[in-house]
Amino acid sequence: MSEIVLSEQDLREVTAFAAACAEAVLEVFEADQPEDSRPRKAIDTAWVFARGGERGTSLRDTAWAALKAAKSADTAAGREAARAAMSAAGAAYLHPLAKATQVKHILGAGAYAARAAELIAGDERAVGAAHVGRAARRATPVVVDVLERFPAAPAGGGRVGELIRMLDAELRR
Known part of the structure; x- marks a missing residue:
């Protein structure tokens, strides 16, 4: 398997994109679970990295916490919004492997956010x-340049997978 060259600036741009996508539906989760700040913290941590901060354990920790928050949401939309936040923090860990599955690190937050909106x-x-x-x-x-270094998004993944493939196709035009 070949490696893809990714600079720190590439990772920051992808993370900023993912954070902006997740932020668009954060209120969906917060309406569902107003006392739970874990998805907001994941998005905030993603923004810190995107704006020049460390690519450290706080990104992974807040991503995992947002995933746990998704499991505690009362609504499907709330769960998807929390998963968008998880994906925003996780975007900083895009792996430089030429695998279609890595596309979810780039586009996952956008797809989960779209599903929450649906x-x-x-x-x-x-x-x-x-x-x-x-x-x-x-x-x-x-972000488009980074995406185009990877194979197209893979099949599967239910409706979120479909939304990833829609976003992938849109960006590769």
Whole structure:
């Protein structure tokens, strides 16, 4: 398996993109679990890294905490919003391996956020598609360049996987 060259600036740009995507639906989780700050902390930690901070254990710790928060959410939309936050913090750990599965590190936050938006709208697929379009417009040229170094997103993954593939196709145009 070949390695892909990723600079620290590449990782910061991908993480900023993921944080912006997750932030767009953070209120969905916070409405579900107003006392639980774990997803917000994951997004905040992602922003700290994106803006020049350390790529340290706080990213992993807050990502895991946001995943645990997802499991405690009362609604499916809340769970997906927390997973978007988890993906934002995890984006900093994009691996330089030429594997399609790595695309989820780049696009996962956007896809989970789109799914949360769909669910809030009564599982309306057009809402998810519109959210994917907004996420695509949020991507910087650096994010697109990093994405294009990897194979296309893999099959599977349910509706979130479909949304990842939609976002992947949109960005590779």
